[in-house]
Amino acid sequence: MAVMVWCQGCKKVVWAYDHQPPVDLRGICNMLALPCPKCGEVGNFNGWSLSSLDDLKGNWKVFPDLWSAMHSMAEREGVEWEPSGNNHWFPEELNDQVKNLIIWERR
Secondary structure: OEEEEEEOOOOEEEEEEOOOOOOOHHHHHHHOOOEOOOOOOEOOEEEEEEOOHHHHOOOOOOOOOHHHHHHHHHHHHOOEEOOOOOOOOOOHHHHHHHHHHOOOOOO
């Protein structure tokens, strides 16, 4: 199972993973009004997911793995491949700023 999300503003894949259960992650990102980690545009994401490589049979060429399928779909959609290298949404240099925005209440 593979999932990737790209920003419609800057046309870059911002998150991708090949062991993600099927979920509409782009919809979740839009509903949460997340900012794009690349350009900052809020809630303007699209995405693509695939349950297995078998789903592509007969439609595309054969892919050796889900990463190759995601790369091909990104190219087909005209978006640059720039997902986070560590699967964090926000860049490391923003970690403290993001943590300060989250208020944890202990009850």
